[in-house]
Amino acid sequence: MCEIQIWLNRQDFEYDIYALVRSFYPGRQTEVHRMEGDTPPEQSMRPLGEQVFVVAWSGGQKIYVECRMEGQTPVHIEDVPDSPDDRIAVKNRLKQLLYQTLQAFTGRALVWGTLTGIRPVKLAAGFLEDGMDAAKVQAYMEETYYLSRQKSSLCVEIALREREILDGLDCRNGYSLYIGIPFCPSICMYCSFSSYPLEKWKNRVDTYVETLCREIRASAPLMQGKELHTVYIGGGTPTTLEPDQMEKLLDCLEEAFPLENLWEFTVEAGRPDSIRREKLAVLKKHSISRISVNPQTMNQKTLDFIGRRHTVEEIQNAYWLVREMGFDNINMDLIAGLPGEGVQEVEHTLNEIRKLGPDSLTMHSLAVKRAARLRLFSEEHKELTFENSSKIMDMAENYAREMGLLPYYLYRQKNMAGNLENVGYAKPGKASLYNILMMGEKQSIVACGSGSISKQVYPDGQIERCENVKDVTQYIDRIDEMIERKKQLWNR
């Protein structure tokens, strides 16, 4: 039987309600039910499980919220004036009410308050753009969304820093280019991307690169008259490409797109077991300005557990090799909440990272969204915890600041361990513009490769998307269709 039940008699705000309830009860089975009329269906509730939540709506005049536990009287009932003209005000009030009720029910507060979206910084940036000063934005976010003081302050700090970093960039007249390479040396236990093990797919990589080049050549003319500001080659693991394949891809990209206005060119090397001197030489030759070497953890036991199939020493060697080859902007990604890792293990990782001294660091909170293998793994290894907490994220922030890295972008994902966030920290001048532009939805992104998503951002902020198929074989076979879809997106 489902543990958490939500009853609604209107569709408005269904997702907001669902997401907020889930934030209080991550990992619990939750269902949304429809009901007729204004009053909660007593009968329907009786046979239900441990917890019952009801959000009912009355006749268009008022919104009525009620939460109850089976066998107990309702904890909280209140009316919200329903104003069809001010949807945002109604949504905010409704979420506040639901939050208060759930807080009373569970005895817990959420650091992100009622916010369930993935871009809290975009909200803060919007208020700043509208002319609100920083202190007012912070106060507004605490009063309206119940953000903790720490999170409201972080959001405003990042929004201000982003504004400073983007100063001088004509976002509206520019765009970014994303290229996806879906292959990896092995598949990590927690992976929620569509990545393919290289060993099994190596005979298809050449065809994939050829197809990708076709898409790149067809995409460039769609952006004529606009400036290309950033390029990001991600994945997967782009450095699974052999030097000649990488060379072919970069040659094609340089021939197709004008690079004279480029501010940043990132290649996510990612897995250290894919990084070799010859590959780095190709990247250097093509003026790649930013590289990621991603350890995720510096604990060997965890690396083994999660199927990374490389050693801590390989991470260190790869990092120093990238430095030796002259790259002066190296990012490292870490994940908090990996199996068996608590404060001590993450602290060990942070100490090891400090010895390396990267130019930027991205601290992820493990998202267990679709990681079926990870769930299976956690069932088999019940002795291991999947812990992430504010304490761990705060510790990471302190380490980053001590290393001279300041927070510059932040986003949240669904089903994150501890309902927390991902934060990028960077030395001054080393922040990734692509990350800021993409997360702030500040300009269009042309994306090429399987599973990539192109986004057309219109001057009024509206966004239209076009997705490529995730399956590599389908991508190769249906490339003409992908190109046609993209043409339609940009020629609307």
Ligand code: SF4
């Ligand atoms: S390196 Fe990243 S994309 Fe590749 S399998 Fe691991 S988590 Fe997935």
